[in-house]
Structures are given as structure tokens and as C-alpha cells.
Amino acid sequence: MRPVSRSALRPYICPSCRYGAVSGRRRFASKPTQVPDIYDVVCVGGGPAGLGLLAALRSSPATSNLKVALIETQDLRKARAWNLESHQFSNRVSSLTPSTVSFLQRIGAWEHLDKDRAQKYQEMQVWDGETGSRISFDWSMETSPFEDLRTVATMTENANLVRALLSRISESGTENVSIFSNTTVSSIENGIDYPEGPDLSAWPILNVSPTGSAESQAPSRIAARLLVGADGINSPVRSFANISTDGWDYNRHGVVATLALSEPDKAPFPIGMRTAYQRFLPSLGGPIAFLPLPNNHATLVWSTTVENAAYLKSLSPKEFITMVNAAFRLSMPDLKYMIRMERPSSSSESQGYSHEDELTWRLQHTPQPSQIPPMVTGVQEGSVASFPLRFRHASSYISPRIALVGDAAHVIHPLAGQGLNLGFGDVASLSSTIEYAVNHGMDIGDILSLERYPAERYLVNAKIGGACDVLHKLYNVPGNGPVAWARSLGLDVIDRIPFVKGFLMKNAEG
Numbered sequence: 001m002r003p004v005s006r007s008a009l010r011p012y013i014c015p016s017c018r019y020g021a022v023s024g025r026r027r028f029a030s031k032p033t034q035v036p037d038i039y040d041v042v043c044v045g046g047g048p049a050g051l052g053l054l055a056a057l058r059s060s061p062a063t064s065n066l067k068v069a070l071i072e073t074q075d076l077r078k079a080r081a082w083n084l085e086s087h088q089f090s091n092r093v094s095s096l097t098p099s100t101v102s103f104l105q106r107i108g109a110w111e112h113l114d115k116d117r118a119q120k121y122q123e124m125q126v127w128d129g130e131t132g133s134r135i136s137f138d139w140s141m142e143t144s145p146f147e148d149l150r151t152v153a154t155m156t157e158n159a160n161l162v163r164a165l166l167s168r169i170s171e172s173g174t175e176n177v178s179i180f181s182n183t184t185v186s187s188i189e190n191g192i193d194y195p196e197g198p199d200l201s202a203w204p205i206l207n208v209s210p211t212g213s214a215e216s217q218a219p220s221r222i223a224a225r226l227l228v229g230a231d232g233i234n235s236p237v238r239s240f241a242n243i244s245t246d247g248w249d250y251n252r253h254g255v256v257a258t259l260a261l262s263e264p265d266k267a268p269f270p271i272g273m274r275t276a277y278q279r280f281l282p283s284l285g286g287p288i289a290f291l292p293l294p295n296n297h298a299t300l301v302w303s304t305t306v307e308n309a310a311y312l313k314s315l316s317p318k319e320f321i322t323m324v325n326a327a328f329r330l331s332m333p334d335l336k337y338m339i340r341m342e343r344p345s346s347s348s349e350s351q352g353y354s355h356e357d358e359l360t361w362r363l364q365h366t367p368q369p370s371q372i373p374p375m376v377t378g379v380q381e382g383s384v385a386s387f388p389l390r391f392r393h394a395s396s397y398i399s400p401r402i403a404l405v406g407d408a409a410h411v412i413h414p415l416a417g418q419g420l421n422l423g424f425g426d427v428a429s430l431s432s433t434i435e436y437a438v439n440h441g442m443d444i445g446d447i448l449s450l451e452r453y454p455a456e457r458y459l460v461n462a463k464i465g466g467a468c469d470v471l472h473k474l475y476n477v478p479g480n481g482p483v484a485w486a487r488s489l490g491l492d493v494i495d496r497i498p499f500v501k502g503f504l505m506k507n508a509e510g
Helices: 015-021 048-059 076-080 098-106 158-171 236-240 306-314 317-327 332-338 346-350 355-363 419-439 452-474 482-496 498-508
Strands: 037-044 068-071 093-096 119-121 123-128 134-138 153-157 177-180 183-190 204-210 221-229 245-261 275-281 286-293 297-305 376-379 385-394 402-404
Touching: 037 048, 037 204, 048 068, 048 098, 048 158, 048 177, 048 419, 076 158, 093 098, 093 158, 093 286, 093 419, 098 419, 119 286, 153 158, 153 286, 183 236, 221 236, 236 402, 245 286, 245 306, 245 317, 297 306, 297 317, 306 385, 317 332, 317 355, 317 376, 332 355, 385 452, 419 452
Parallel strands: 037 068, 037 221, 068 177, 123 275, 221 402
Antiparallel strands: 093 153, 119 153, 123 134, 183 204, 204 221, 245 297, 245 376, 245 385, 275 286, 286 297
């Protein structure tokens, strides 16, 4: 926790009493320092979590009159103007649970989302590439014939979500809200007790520097009654608060891409049901996940070793498509061979030798399970990318006049698709905490006012992050030894016990 002045330790002495007690004190400032612009809530970071917090505060009657600001280094004008053709999709896609959708509806952001670019799915097929054991989560079995299919999650691009949140904030009006994009926080420091002015000695003061293309000129110094860090894994706000983190790097990368699919062999039943697929590939370093998008597209997240990720990104589009199809269909020895194949040279291509030929030949000798996804027929140009996988958890989410949300507080393995949902859970809890403080006449930045927030979120995030970490390690043990046997037995048992399976499905909904 960062060091603060003694005034921070006496938060319940009213300012008039405190100044009265020292009114005879001589002040020696020859020229008073300029008082910074004062805000109730300042959020650093303009991603979904930061914008979600602003939208939540603006949507509540209790907090809509707070003076709030958001500082973002990127150009949010591009986010507002973001637009792609209906057959094109960003490769940064998130899976929103029903509880996250409910939160977005409650704050009025969901109606601004382009629904034609969002895709619900009602079934998940998960299986082990080593042992073949599998589990299926079918929400249609939980739905009566007279109601809509229950949704496990809704896929949408992060850019679609950011644009919707910006539209919701704009809809709330411009009074008491300031958004400074293309603006950098150069430093954060403790304030001072200003002569003949406010005592800001316990408040964070941000020194900001707009770039030449800044949308609106930010003041050079901003004081925050409550400073919120929504500024990612390397959070400057967390560093200023002197909050430590625990965690490790997985030495794995997540390869993402936007894929076009062939038409399914048979129409889904019930009509309209969409399926997500995940296959664990222990010998290759992690699972491959295949999540539906509109217009017969899908987004890919393939967790694998750094070397395999580099190899996949080096392939031509045709070779990449072949490797994705192989990852859902071939045995581990076949996959290990194919991912070490040399890229075909011009001479070998002329002789007809390629990844595609290798896959075709091997499929003739490989029995296919019933739960495989449709064949991939195309990959969107420029959509293949990768990012490092890490686990981090902050030792605390709060400090005097500081709160952390989203990746600034926790980063987890993406195999369960819960990262963004945990961030929105933080935002919902923190906005509720601020609302409670306002309604009860409390100081929204005081440490006692903020304690409700980590009490609600810390253990929840630790539990989900820990579960993802255990699954990652469990499903990275290759071969058919006792670990593989145990996890295979576990999947098969869960798939056959309805109340255990129902419990997992309930938790997956958020």
C-alpha cells in the first residue's frame, strides 16, 4: 500500500474542524501552487472494463451527477467509427455470459450493440485429444419446447462492445463527464494541502500529457477522489498504489484467427442451435477452441507452445486452414508430425506434396468422433495473430482512494473464456459499491467505503483463475499415464452425473 500523509489516517475529522485547529499556522508559500482539476472518479484505461464503469456510473440516478473522467492512450474516435463488412470480423472476440449480458442491459449499453455481429451458442463439446474422453453441455435439454433456447454465452467482437459502451456514455449527456483519448498519464503522485484551498494530501494527482491528435485537451493535472485502474496487466495505477501481484508466465501463446466454415453436413437440431468446440491437445501445449460467429464464421483460440505458435503464424492461409482442421480430427502422433513438417517449397508444391495432401491421406486412416466442428474453408486476411498467456493476481484490489478492475487486478488463462466476464463482474461490484457510498453519505474514496468491493470479488476471481490454472496444468500432461487416466475418468463421470453436470453448466452461465 502506498504511503500517504497523516491526513489520510484521520478521514473522519471534518475539514472545517481540522483547519480551525491549525488556523494560526503560518504558511510560507510565496506563490500558491495551482490547484488541479478535481474529479470524483477518474478511470485510467478505455477498454471494455473502464468504459463499462463509466457507463454504469452514468446510468445510476445516485451516481450520475458525480464528476467523472476517463483517460485513454488510444484514439477513441476510431473506436466510435469502427465498422466492418458483414463477412469480416475482428480477431479480438469475447464470450459474454448471461450475467454479463444482463449487466450490459441494466446499464443501457446492450441496446447499442450491433446484434447482427453477435452470436449466441447453446451447446459446448469438449474432449481430450489423448484419451478421447468427452463431455457435452447441451442447454437445449434445459429448455422447454415453448421457450427460446437457453444461451451459454454470446460471442461478440471487443470493438463492437467498446463502440456500444461509448454510445451509451454519449447518450447520457456531456455534463460532469470527460473522456480524454490520445492522452497519456506521465506520472501519479500524492497531492498536497493547498494554502487557502482544499486538502488533497491523501488524493492521487495525475500528470497527463495529451498527444498532438488528442480529441479534447485534458488539464495538465487531475485530482481524483477515487482513482480506478482499468489499465491492464502492467497497470501504472497499481504500481502507484504499491500493490504487488503474484503469478507466472505459462510459456504458451494463444493463436487467434477469424475463420470461414463449410456448411454443416446436417441442419442443427433444435433449429438455431449453435455449438462451441474445444479439444485438449496435451502433446502440443494446450487446447484449441472454436467459437461460433454470425454468417457461418468462427473465431479460433489455439493455446500452444511459443515455437508452435510461431510455426502456425508462418504458414500460408491454405496451410494454416489445414492445420486447424487437422487439430480437431487427427491423433496426437499425426498432429505432432504435421506441426513439424517443413513448409512446402515451390518444387514440392509442383509435385503435389503439401499439408493438405498429408491431412487427406491421414484422415483415411483415422476414425472420426461425432462431435467435430465443420471444416474450415477460409481464414480472414490479417486475422492470424498471437499473444502470451499469463496468470496474475493482485494482492489487493483497493488502497486509499484507489481501486483496480479487470486485467489490472487479475489475468487468467483463456481456456474457459472468462477473462472479460470477470472484469465486468468487477465493474458491476465497484459501481454498486460507489452507489452505496453515495446513498449513505460516505466518502467514495475512503478505504472503508471501498471494502465491499474486494469482499465480493476477490475470492470469486481467485477461484475461477485457480480452476483455469489447474485445468491448464492437468491437460498439459501428455501420454496415457495415471494423470491422463484420471482426467479421462473425471470427464466421463461428470458427463454421466446430471446434477454435477448441471452445477458446472450453472457456473458457466456466470
